Amino acid sequence: MRGLAAAVEAIANRGDELFDLLGKLVSQPTVSPPARNSEQAQSLIAGELQEMGFDIDRWPVYPGDDNVVGRLPGTASEESKSLIINGHIDVAEVGDDTGWTYPPFTLTTGPDGRWYGRGVADMKGGLAASLFAIKMLREHGVELKGDLLFQSVIGEEAGEAGTLVAIERGYSADYAVVVDTSNLHMQGQGGVITGWITIESPTTLHDGMRAKTIHAGGRVHGASAIEKMMKIIASLQELERHWAVMKTYPGFAPGSNTINPAVIEGGRHAAFIADKCALWISVHFYPDESYEDIIRQIEDHVCRAASADVWLRENPPTFRWGGRSMIEERGEIFPSLEVDRSHPGLAALQNAYEAQVKRAPVLDMSPTVTDAGWFAHAGIPAVLFGPGELAHAHAVDESIDPEQLIQFAQVMARFIAEWCNTKKEAKEW
Known part of the structure; x- marks a missing residue:
């Protein structure tokens, strides 16, 4: 030429x-x-x-x-x-x-x-x-x-x-x-998506009410959002282990598809039972997966775990995924x-x-x-x-x-x- x-x-x-x-x-x-x-x-x-x-x-x-x-x-x-x-x-x-x-x-x-x-x-x-x-x-x-x-x-x-x-x-x-x-x-x-999982109680209870909540057997249908988030984190760890065993992609070490509980925010004061807790996660997935598929898999797994809990099934977690800026929205997506x-x-x-x-x-x-x-x-x-x-x-x-x-x-x-x-x-x- x-x-x-x-x-x-x-x-x-x-x-x-x-x-x-x-x-x-x-x-x-x-x-x-x-x-x-x-x-x-x-x-x-x-x-x-x-x-x-x-x-x-x-x-x-x-x-x-x-x-x-x-x-x-x-x-x-x-x-x-x-x-x-x-x-x-x-x-x-x-x-x-x-x-x-x-x-x-x-x-x-x-x-x-x-x-x-x-x-x-x-x-x-x-x-x-x-x-x-x-x-x-x-x-x-x-x-x-x-x-x-x-x-x-x-x-x-x-x-x-x-x-x-x-x-x-x-x-x-x-x-x-x-x-x-x-x-x-x-x-x-691969790809990355961040997401927020939030648990929120419909009522705010004083710390003195803890002995009466369903945690301690006092017949008050209340719970700590922070403690309930621990069940959500456990379910995410279970899903992450499942992915590590069941999913592979050439060029990636096993277990490269991770779910990282990066930030947790919850509670308002030591004198209250925590009525809200939010978990910020970052998820890595493989090149043959879409972030839309990953969202569906995580939400399905977490919601199934929540449905097995007597309080979470009536106060299920909510989700907010991705975003166009970590600066403006505290969220991001990088497709695979x-x-x-x-x-x-x-x-x-x-x-x-x-x-x-x-x-x-x-x-x-x-x-x-x-x-x-x-x-x-x-x-x-x-x-x-x-x-x-x-x-x-x-x-x-x-x-x-x-x-x-x-x-x-x-x-x-x-x-x-x-x-x-x-x-x-x-x-x-």
């Missing part, structure tokens, strides 16, 4: 430009929480896209946190494959930075040759390298017949559904690559992603990797969760593929190997050029 080889070579020869772009992104402290601080970083992304000829759509998800989506129309978009490149602009919080060897918001080259700064691995490195790959394709005249969409979204670190909002705005494509931290592995992922190993998009990405790296890529499962699951949930074929190692993400002295970043950009350049010049399959009528 005319210009592709030159573009790939230029990525290697002009690494200082990639360093400069990544440095500008790192200098913006888009930490989440507290979030609401990505305006300048998103302006930088939008400016880069605009210079390359993208049409820009920018809108607020929360005040101070905009999504940015750029669309580069293909020269034959009706007949050719389209692609979404997706990444999040927010980074993990730093807190007290006295433990850092290098300033977290200044991109620094260490004596080991690695690049240091908050977000270089998770995941401003992936955003910058993808932008640079596109820039080199544009400069070297590589035609893209299919539409190319670049999404810089907010909120992934705090479970805020920036990617979901972009999907709901109507953005779709024939394939999506989420360029989050994967150490250049091509990955699927089961990678379609036969999809031509994955084949094209594998071809690009093998052409550049000269070996077959690793196809496995991420031990964490990303926004990639939202594409699968919306019926958009997707894969997680990005630079950086999870051991360095969120860490003090977060770092990335610049050679891996260059290599990633080269693979992406090859993939974009191949996929966006692939003809769509003829429709079957």
Whole structure:
């Protein structure tokens, strides 16, 4: 393909430009929480896209946190494959930075040759390298017949559904690559959902009434919501053990599907019997499961346990699942992603990797969760593929190997050029 080889070579020869772009992104402290601080970083992304000829759509998800989506129309978009490149602009919080060897918001080259700064691995490195790959394709005249969409979204670190909002705005494509931290592995992922289980008494009783409640045999139909929650927790532990034995998925250790009782809130004062108790749980599930299925399984099991209790059967637990923000709603959802190993998009990405790296890529499962699951949930074929190692993400002295970043950009350049010049399959009528 005319210009592709030159573009790939230029990525290697002009690494200082990639360093400069990544440095500008790192200098913006888009930490989440507290979030609401990505305006300048998103302006930088939008400016880069605009210079390359993208049409820009920018809108607020929360005040101070905009999504940015750029669309580069293909020269034959009706007949050719389209692609979404997706990444999040927010980074993990730093807190007290006295433990850092290098300033977290200044991109620094260490004596080991690695690049240091908050977000270089998770995941401003992936955003910058993808932008640079596109820039080199544009400069070297590589035609893209299919539409190319670049999404810089907010909120992934705090479970805020920036990617979901972009999907709901109507953005779709024939394939999506989420360029989050994967150490250049091509990955699927399990899912996570949080939920609140609440038990509430219809009456509030003084502590002096405890001797008269059904706990102690005093013929008063009252109970402590905290103590009744212990039965709910026991039922969740029973279900978790059942899952660990009965469910498996390749690439995950047995028992990776967990139900974590993370936070419990209950009672009002030592002089009262607790009339309300709420349990916040986080649930990990496998790539071949949906969060809707998981909700049904947990609610069914918990409600059956509650029905066996003389007080809970009349005062059953209530449930609130998920949410679009851990900051605003104290709830989140990360859908799972089961990678379609036969999809031509994955084949094209594998071809690009093998052409550049000269070996077959690793196809496995991420031990964490990303926004990639939202594409699968919306019926958009997707894969997680990005630079950086999870051991360095969120860490003090977060770092990335610049050679891996260059290599990633080269693979992406090859993939974009191949996929966006692939003809769509003829429709079957």
